[in-house]
Amino acid sequence: MESLLVSTGVVALAEIGDKTQLLAFLLAARFKKPVPIILGILAATLANHGLAGALGAWITATLSPGVLRWILGLSFLGMAAWTLIPDEIDEDETQISQRFGVFGATLVTFFLAEMGDKTQIATVAMAAHYPNPLLVVAGTTLGMLIADVPAVFIGDKLAKRIPMRLVHGIAALMFAALGLATLLGAGAALGF
Structure with a gap:
């Protein structure tokens, strides 16, 4: 259960202000169709993080x-260090909608935006750290x-009220704590 809770908390915090959250803002403003956007985010994240989890288990x-x-x-x-660096979104990532519709555009752009992103890398690391990569x-x-x-x-109204530096700082502290705990052998009981 710890793996589920820690990975949820770390990624939720790390994602605030991340380029995929900015992409969600942009897609919502452009299409104004929340259901296919949310379903696209879900499908893209499951595919991307599923691959990352499999890589972590293989490692x-x-x-x-x-x-x-x-x-x-x-x-x-x-x-932890990367979390403190703000992301920017590339306008080209949102131009796919002409071919694939709202769901397809969200699926493709989110999947590609997550490739090599800090949350994907975090998923690989946590899947390698915890015994159950599915959780x-x-x-x-x-x-x-x-x-x-x-x-x-909520779009931009929410983004303007969130103290991004504080949220990124908390996420960075969580990643740093995981890193230090791992280096100091906190996972020794699990075989790490």
């Missing part, structure tokens, strides 16, 4: 516990929805 099975501990610890610390994927997907669904309905 766990492939690497020795000592090497894995160092890679994971340093990855979490890197995620991690469920948690990271839930975290994405917690951050992005309100963006679809």
Whole structure:
């Protein structure tokens, strides 16, 4: 259960102000059709984070516990630093809608926007850290929805009232705590 709760919380916080949340704002403003946008976000996140979770599980099975501990610890610390850097959205990511409709545009743009994004990398790291990658994927997907669904309905009004620096700081602290705990052997009981 810890893997579900931690991955949900970390990703929900890290996603606030992230480029995919900005993409949700933009798609909602452009199309004004929340249901296909939300379904597109859900499908894209499940696919993207499912692949990330599988990669994390593969890494766990492939690497020795000592090497894995160092890679994971340093990855979490890197995620802490990366979380403090604000994202920008590329206008080209929203031009796909002419071919695929609202759901398809959301699915494609969210999937591509998440490739190599901090929440995808965090999903890989947490899936490698926790024994049940499916709970991690469920948690990271839930975290994405917690951050992005309100963006679809409330849009820019919400974004202007959220203290982004504070939220990113809290997410960075959570990633740093995971990194330090991993490096100091907190996962030793799990074989890391």
